[in-house]
Amino acid sequence: MHRRNFLQLAAAAPVFGSTLVENPIYRTFSNHTPQNPPGMPGRYPGTAIRVRSGKSIDSLTGKVDAPTVRAMLSKGMQALTGQDQDRDAWASFFEPSDVVGIKVNCSGAPKVMSTPEVVAGIVQNLIGVGVKAKQIWIYERFPDQLQSVHYDRLVPAGVNIYGVEQQRGSIIGYDPKTYVEVDFFGEDDTRSNLVRLVADRFTKIVNVPNMKDHGAAGVTGCLKNIAYGNFSNVARSHHHEKTNTLSFIGTLASVEPLRSRTVLNVMDGLRGIWHGGPFAKSPKFYFYPKQLVFGTDPVALDRLLIDVIEDKRKAEGAVSVWDRSMKNIQQKGGDLDPNVNRFIREPGHIAQAGRFGLGVYDLDQIRLTQLEV
Amino acid sequence: MSLFLAALLPCLVWDQDATALAKRGIDRVCPSAQVDLKAVEKLPAPGVQYRINEASASRSPWLDGNGWRIQRTKKKQVYYDVQGDGASLAAVEAYAYGADAIIKSDGKGLDQLAGMWPFLKKLAPADLPTMANIGLVDDGAPVTGELMNLLSRYNLLFRILTAPDPHLDLNVKIGSREYPKAEALNPNLLSHKIRSQLTDEKRLLRIYGSEVVLGHLTGDGERVRLHLIDYAKRPVEGLRVRVLGVYPRHEVAVFGAPDAKLLDYSVEGGATEFTLASLTRYAVIDLFSK
Numbered sequence: 001m002h003r004r005n006f007l008q009l010a011a012a013a014p015v016f017g018s019t020l021v022e023n024p025i026y027r028t029f030s031n032h033t034p035q036n037p038p039g040m041p042g043r044y045p046g047t048a049i050r051v052r053s054g055k056s057i058d059s060l061t062g063k064v065d066a067p068t069v070r071a072m073l074s075k076g077m078q079a080l081t082g083q084d085q086d087r088d089a090w091a092s093f094f095e096p097s098d099v100v101g102i103k104v105n106c107s108g109a110p111k112v113m114s115t116p117e118v119v120a121g122i123v124q125n126l127i128g129v130g131v132k133a134k135q136i137w138i139y140e141r142f143p144d145q146l147q148s149v150h151y152d153r154l155v156p157a158g159v160n161i162y163g164v165e166q167q168r169g170s171i172i173g174y175d176p177k178t179y180v181e182v183d184f185f186g187e188d189d190t191r192s193n194l195v196r197l198v199a200d201r202f203t204k205i206v207n208v209p210n211m212k213d214h215g216a217a218g219v220t221g222c223l224k225n226i227a228y229g230n231f232s233n234v235a236r237s238h239h240h241e242k243t244n245t246l247s248f249i250g251t252l253a254s255v256e257p258l259r260s261r262t263v264l265n266v267m268d269g270l271r272g273i274w275h276g277g278p279f280a281k282s283p284k285f286y287f288y289p290k291q292l293v294f295g296t297d298p299v300a301l302d303r304l305l306i307d308v309i310e311d312k313r314k315a316e317g318a319v320s321v322w323d324r325s326m327k328n329i330q331q332k333g334g335d336l337d338p339n340v341n342r343f344i345r346e347p348g349h350i351a352q353a354g355r356f357g358l359g360v361y362d363l364d365q366i367r368l369t370q371l372e373v
Numbered sequence: 374m375s376l377f378l379a380a381l382l383p384c385l386v387w388d389q390d391a392t393a394l395a396k397r398g399i400d401r402v403c404p405s406a407q408v409d410l411k412a413v414e415k416l417p418a419p420g421v422q423y424r425i426n427e428a429s430a431s432r433s434p435w436l437d438g439n440g441w442r443i444q445r446t447k448k449k450q451v452y453y454d455v456q457g458d459g460a461s462l463a464a465v466e467a468y469a470y471g472a473d474a475i476i477k478s479d480g481k482g483l484d485q486l487a488g489m490w491p492f493l494k495k496l497a498p499a500d501l502p503t504m505a506n507i508g509l510v511d512d513g514a515p516v517t518g519e520l521m522n523l524l525s526r527y528n529l530l531f532r533i534l535t536a537p538d539p540h541l542d543l544n545v546k547i548g549s550r551e552y553p554k555a556e557a558l559n560p561n562l563l564s565h566k567i568r569s570q571l572t573d574e575k576r577l578l579r580i581y582g583s584e585v586v587l588g589h590l591t592g593d594g595e596r597v598r599l600h601l602i603d604y605a606k607r608p609v610e611g612l613r614v615r616v617l618g619v620y621p622r623h624e625v626a627v628f629g630a631p632d633a634k635l636l637d638y639s640v641e642g643g644a645t646e647f648t649l650a651s652l653t654r655y656a657v658i659d660l661f662s663k
Binding site: 173 | 527650
């Protein structure tokens, strides 16, 4: 029998190997102890500050208005912290000795990603509280995606711009002692390791996700960006139509020191993707929420994100992110048809992360402040 | 093939003036007239094929390795007819598994062999027995061979036996009540069953960070020699290895990287772990318990 046939049989068989483990057993290995309180849910659990501005980005050209973005950052951070000066607002999170990682999201780059003007604004504020440029790291797992954005054009010299996997799949940029071990479907490499800089150098992390649909996770916001964006070997969780994203995302986000060091989330919703995410394969799925959302609680921010994506999908006549019907699942064509998906989406990963203690999921308990610039 | 590995460099099929080869360091030559193709085990070209569509169940690249064939054959010599950089891969594969190999290749293959030869020649010999978790009773059937192939593919270390060995963690005999013949018709599933019965914790060898590196472990309790072979054409950047056992001392030889060191070396929880920053084709790592 040819090996191809063995593999096909394996895919169809209901027992060992190559079939999904419904309730995977996670084992976390870390020598780091949590800070008190940990960064997530942080100082402001259940709190979200949404700042909108119609001037922030031109929906036709995609041009970003940097002064407006700076004003949005200012308003959002002051509202979150209760401070009336930017410096005081940022200083309530960061001090000059900090080494700060800015976790951007570039999987939809160069079209939809953590906007350079937003990231530059964050860098400017960090420098404003005394953090030296060389102590600031803008980072993402994949250098090709990161470099396509050209953050270097907007941030001061000395700021580090770092892609973890210099060769795709390389584990050299990850910490061998901090990892989650889990077997999803009989894969041989059962470890997902934390980015080494997070384990060894960063003292704080600012998480800058986008507002995007995600074929496997349902939506991708704070939790997905901080979890899958900081660990190796994560795509294995969506190997089959039924994925393990439901529990894997929150598990990874809970790993120390990632959890404790992620002190601030700035969700960049200037642009968004309402279908086909996390990539930006077709402009017809881009949209412009024209907002930034601030908070320390990733669950609360992501709970609000579900509604943003769901409302947009509803307006476009697309199936819900909660849809679990197998008739809408196809391995091919889903990226361009909003009623087809490759996976069963798991927006429930956000509630699951709430159950892990990472934040507040219940809308009734989330205090949302909405502001305009 | 012998349970013990003898350091043996391959013999290159060559009908021209051998002095030209000697100048390039290759000093073992077999004139084609002296090669009896009926007496040797002919092996397919080792390597990796990225057949994503066909191997969709695993999305793992297709890997053609011959370690299991070398272990299985009763013939004294193996024979490769390989082109290009398949020649160096054949040479290290044969070396790692202690095979007396004859290699026929082309000009590019000759260049590859000439590059690999000094590295192999410099390696200190180590006649150590093959280490394994699993004993596989060989009935000679093709399906048992395919099981060997898949166990190798997943770095599930086995030894080929004529009868079960109670000293091993697990013994597998196709056709037994535990491993019926019907189950063996799907060797991939069977290999996963064997893995789950063995448990990952007991595995003598784990390799993280690559799907194209196979390991071969030999040792005697005090000393372990690990052969790591990169079957792909490009280097593997970052490879984490876990060897069961306490080995505080080590020596490393990595082809193309004379100054290579093992990174993040740790001995904890009854296992030894380390990272190899880069692996181009072949590395030999000796671990010592004292």
